[in-house]
Amino acid sequence: MRIAVDGMGGDNAPGIVVDGVAEALKRYTGIQIVLVGHKDKLKPLMKSSGIDKDPNLELVHAEEVVYMHEPATAAIRNKKNSSITVAASLVSKGEADALVSAGHTGAAVVATKVKMRMLPGVDRPGIGLIIPAKEGAFILVDAGANVDSKPIHLAQFALMGEAFARFAFSTLRPRIGLLSVGEEDSKGNELAKGAFKILSDMPINFIGNVEGNILYDRNAEVVVCDGFVGNVMLKAYEGMAKAAMHWLKQSLTKNTFRKTGALLLKNAFMELKAIGDSEEYGGAHLLGINGICIIGHGSSSPRAIRNAIRVAEESVKFGINRHITRAIAEAEIGI
Amino acid sequence: MRIAVDGMGGDNAPGIVVDGVAEALKRYTGIQIVLVGHKDKLKPLMKSSGIDKDPNLELVHAEEVVYMHEPATAAIRNKKNSSITVAASLVSKGEADALVSAGHTGAAVVATKVKMRMLPGVDRPGIGLIIPAKEGAFILVDAGANVDSKPIHLAQFALMGEAFARFAFSTLRPRIGLLSVGEEDSKGNELAKGAFKILSDMPINFIGNVEGNILYDRNAEVVVCDGFVGNVMLKAYEGMAKAAMHWLKQSLTKNTFRKTGALLLKNAFMELKAIGDSEEYGGAHLLGINGICIIGHGSSSPRAIRNAIRVAEESVKFGINRHITRAIAEAEIGI
Numbered sequence: 001m002r003i004a005v006d007g008m009g010g011d012n013a014p015g016i017v018v019d020g021v022a023e024a025l026k027r028y029t030g031i032q033i034v035l036v037g038h039k040d041k042l043k044p045l046m047k048s049s050g051i052d053k054d055p056n057l058e059l060v061h062a063e064e065v066v067y068m069h070e071p072a073t074a075a076i077r078n079k080k081n082s083s084i085t086v087a088a089s090l091v092s093k094g095e096a097d098a099l100v101s102a103g104h105t106g107a108a109v110v111a112t113k114v115k116m117r118m119l120p121g122v123d124r125p126g127i128g129l130i131i132p133a134k135e136g137a138f139i140l141v142d143a144g145a146n147v148d149s150k151p152i153h154l155a156q157f158a159l160m161g162e163a164f165a166r167f168a169f170s171t172l173r174p175r176i177g178l179l180s181v182g183e184e185d186s187k188g189n190e191l192a193k194g195a196f197k198i199l200s201d202m203p204i205n206f207i208g209n210v211e212g213n214i215l216y217d218r219n220a221e222v223v224v225c226d227g228f229v230g231n232v233m234l235k236a237y238e239g240m241a242k243a244a245m246h247w248l249k250q251s252l253t254k255n256t257f258r259k260t261g262a263l264l265l266k267n268a269f270m271e272l273k274a275i276g277d278s279e280e281y282g283g284a285h286l287l288g289i290n291g292i293c294i295i296g297h298g299s300s301s302p303r304a305i306r307n308a309i310r311v312a313e314e315s316v317k318f319g320i321n322r323h324i325t326r327a328i329a330e331a332e333i334g335i
Numbered sequence: 336m337r338i339a340v341d342g343m344g345g346d347n348a349p350g351i352v353v354d355g356v357a358e359a360l361k362r363y364t365g366i367q368i369v370l371v372g373h374k375d376k377l378k379p380l381m382k383s384s385g386i387d388k389d390p391n392l393e394l395v396h397a398e399e400v401v402y403m404h405e406p407a408t409a410a411i412r413n414k415k416n417s418s419i420t421v422a423a424s425l426v427s428k429g430e431a432d433a434l435v436s437a438g439h440t441g442a443a444v445v446a447t448k449v450k451m452r453m454l455p456g457v458d459r460p461g462i463g464l465i466i467p468a469k470e471g472a473f474i475l476v477d478a479g480a481n482v483d484s485k486p487i488h489l490a491q492f493a494l495m496g497e498a499f500a501r502f503a504f505s506t507l508r509p510r511i512g513l514l515s516v517g518e519e520d521s522k523g524n525e526l527a528k529g530a531f532k533i534l535s536d537m538p539i540n541f542i543g544n545v546e547g548n549i550l551y552d553r554n555a556e557v558v559v560c561d562g563f564v565g566n567v568m569l570k571a572y573e574g575m576a577k578a579a580m581h582w583l584k585q586s587l588t589k590n591t592f593r594k595t596g597a598l599l600l601k602n603a604f605m606e607l608k609a610i611g612d613s614e615e616y617g618g619a620h621l622l623g624i625n626g627i628c629i630i631g632h633g634s635s636s637p638r639a640i641r642n643a644i645r646v647a648e649e650s651v652k653f654g655i656n657r658h659i660t661r662a663i664a665e666a667e668i669g670i
Contacts, residue, residue, distance in 0.1 A: 069519060071519075071521055133578065134577075134578045134581050134582070144516060147516065147523065147524035147525075148524045148525050179567060180563075181479060181482065181562075181563055181566040181567065181570075184404060184406075186406055188482065188563070189482035189483045189561075189563040190482075190483050192563075211567070211570045211574075212566075212567045212568065212569070212570030212571035212572075212573070212574055213570045213571070213573050213574030213577065214574060215571070215574035215575055215577075215578050216573075216574040216575075216577040216578045216581070217574075225567075226524075227516075228515075228516055228523070228524045228527075228564070229563070229564055229567055231516040231547075232514060232516065232546070232547045232560075232564055232567065232568050232571075233547070233567050233568065233571045234547070235516075235546045235547030235548045236547035236548070236550070236567075236568045236571035236572055236575070237547075237571055237574075237575045238547070238548050238551075239546075239547055239548030239549060239550035239551040239552075239572075240550055240551075240571070240572045240575035240576055240579070241575055241579065242469075242548065242550075242551040243468065243469045243550050243551045244575070244576065244579045244607075246469050246551070247469070247607055248583075248607060251603040251604075251606050251607050252600060252603055254603070257599065258599070258600055258602075258603050260599060261596045261597070261598075261599030261600040261603075262596070262600065263596075264592065264593070264595060264596030264599070265587065265593055265596040265597065265600070267593075268586040268587050268589070268593050268596070269586075271586050272579075272582055272583060272586050
C-alpha cells in the first residue's frame with residue numbers, strides 16, 4: 001500500500017506535513033509513503049524528523065506549489081509541476097494507491113479530476129465530510145467541491161454518501177436526508193424540489209428533507225446538498241462552535257470564584273473540545289474521483305495528517321469506489 | 336400607536352401570545368394592541384390574564400387559523416379570514432401601524448405581500464434577523480422569506496439591511512458583506528458572483544465576500560444572501576448551539592467532582608445561555624413590505640412576544656420604510 005502525500009499543502013506546510021508523515025511511519029505498518037514536494041524544502045525536514053532514511057518513505061520532487069489564494073483552475077493549468085498535480089499523477093499512473101492533501105481544496109478537486117478522471121456514471125465529485133453530531137456523527141455531501149449543482153448531482157451525492165457511510169459507520173442502510181428549509185416535502189428551492197423527486201424514486205433509504213439543526217436532532221447518517229450551501233453550513237458550525245468556546249472562556253474567567261470552579265472542570269472542558277475535534281476523522285473524502293483522495297483541513301496538525309493517511313489506507317482496503325460505481329450503475333441515474 | 340398582534344400564531348398560541356400581550360400592556364405606555372384571532376379562544380384567556388377590560392386592548396375576531404404545516408400560498412388563498420390575513424388587512428387599511436406574528440413565517444410573507452404590497456422599487460421581501468456574534472451582533476438578510484433569489488434581489492436586501500442596521504445598531508455606515516464560500520472576490524456560485532458585481536457599484540459600505548464563521552470573526556454588520564442559504568445557516572447556528580449546550584451538560588454531570596465545579600459556575604452558565612438568547616431582540620423584521628411586520632420564532636415565549644411588540648413600535652417611530660424607499664430610489668437598482 002502506497003499513499004502519496006502532498007508535502008506542500010496546508011497553512012503550515014511543509015513542516016506540519018512532514019511531522020504527520022513521521023508519526024504515520026512510526027505508528028502504522030504496511031504503509032509506504034510517497035512524499036511529494038520541493039526536495040530542497042522537504043529533505044532537511046525529513047532529516048530533522050529522523051525519517052530521511054526510512055525504507056517506507058520515498059521523496060518525489062515537485063518544483064511548484066499551489067498557494068491558498070490562487071484560483072484553482074488557472075493554478076492547475078499553469079503549474080504542471082505543482083505538488084498536488086504530481087501527487088495526483090502518481091495515483092493515476094498506479095504508482096500510489098491514494099492521495100492525501102491538506103492544501104488548496106479547489107486545486108485538489110481540479111487536479112484529481114484532470115489526472116484521475118471521474119468514476120463511470122459520476123458527473124461531479126463531492127466532498128464527503130464526517131461531522132460530529134449530538135449523538136454520533138453524520139456525513140455531509142457536498143461540503144464544497146462544486147457550486148450550482150443540478151438535481152442529478154445531488155442524487156449521485158446520495159449514492160456516494162451511502163457508500164461512504166457504509167465504510168465510515170458500518171451501517172448497511174444509512175438514512176439519507178436532503179438539506180432544505182423545512183421538513184415538509186414541498187419545502188425547498190428549485191434544486192431541492194428537483195432532487196427530492198429523483199431521490200424518492202431511488203433504491204436508497206431516503207427520509208426526505210432535513211434542516212441544518214440535524215447536528216442536534218440527528219435523523220440521517222447522510223445529508224446531501226449543493227456545495228455552496230454545504231460549505232456555508234460547515235462554516236456556520238465552525239463559527240458557532242468557536243464563538244461558544246469564546247463565550248464560555250470569557251464567562252468562566254470573570255472572577256476568582258469562577259476561576260476556581262473552572263479549574264475543577266478542566267478535564268471536562270478538554271473533553272468538550274475533543275468532541276468538536278474533527279482531526280480524529282482524518283479529513284474529508286473527495287468522492288466520485290477514480291481514485292482515493294483525502295482532503296485535510298488547511299490548518300491540519302501532524303495528528304490530522306497522520307489520521308488522514310490511516311483513513312486513506314482503510315478506504316483503499318474497503319474499496320469504496322467499487323461500491324460507488326456499482327450503486328451508480330444500478331440506480332441508472334446518469335445524465 | 337396601534338400594533339396588530341396575530342393571536343393564533345405560534346407553537347403555543349394563543350396562550351403564550353395573550354401572556355405576551357399582557358406583559359406588553361403592563362410594561363409599555365402609549366401602545367394600543369389589536370389582538371386578532373378567534374374570539375371564543377381569546378376571550379377566556381384575556382379574562383384569566385386580567386386584560387379583558389384594558390382600554391388599550393381591542394379584540395378583532397378572525398374565524399380561521401393558518402397552521403404550521405400548511406403550504407403558505409394555498410393557505411392564504413383559501414383562508415380569507417385567517418388571523419394573519421385579517422391582521423395584515425388592519426395595517427393596510429391604516430387601522431394598525433404594525434403587525435406582530437409568531438406564526439407560519441411563509442404565511443406572514445404571503446399575507447403581507449398580498450395585503451400591504453411591496454415598497455416602491457422592491458421586488459421581494461427579505462427577513463432581516465439580528466444574530467448575536469462573538470462581539471456584538473450582525474443582521475442576516477434574507478433569513479428565509481424567499482428562495483431562488485436573483486442578484487438584483489440581494490442588492491435590494493443590502494439596502495434594506497443597511498436601513499435596518501442604522502435602526503438596530505445606530506451605525507451610520509454599516510459594513511455590508513456578501514455570504515459566499517471564500518473571502519476572495521472570485522469565490523462563489525452564479526448568484527453570488529452576479530450580486531458581487533452589482534454590490535461593488537452601489538453607494539454602500541460593501542466589504543466583499545464573508546463566510547458563515549462571521550459569527551466568530553465579525554467583520555460586517557449586515558450579511559446578504561438568498562433565503563434558502565440564509566435559513567440553512569441560521570438552523571446550523573441553532574443546531575450547533577444546542578449541541579454544544581448538550582455536550583457541556585453531559586460532560587459536567589459525569590461525576591460528583593464535576594458536579595461541584597458546575598455548581599460554582601451556575602451563574603456563568605446562565606450568562607452563557609443568555610448570550611445566545613435572541614428573545615431580547617424581539618423577532619425578525621420582514622423588510623421590503625409597505626408596512627412594519629415583525630416575525631417571531633414559532634417557539635416564542637411571552638417575553639419574546641412582548642419584545643416583538645416593543646420593537647414594532649420603535650421601528651414605526653424610526654420610520655425604517657422611509658429609509659429603505661429613499662435608498663432604493665437613489666441606488667437606481669430596480670428591475
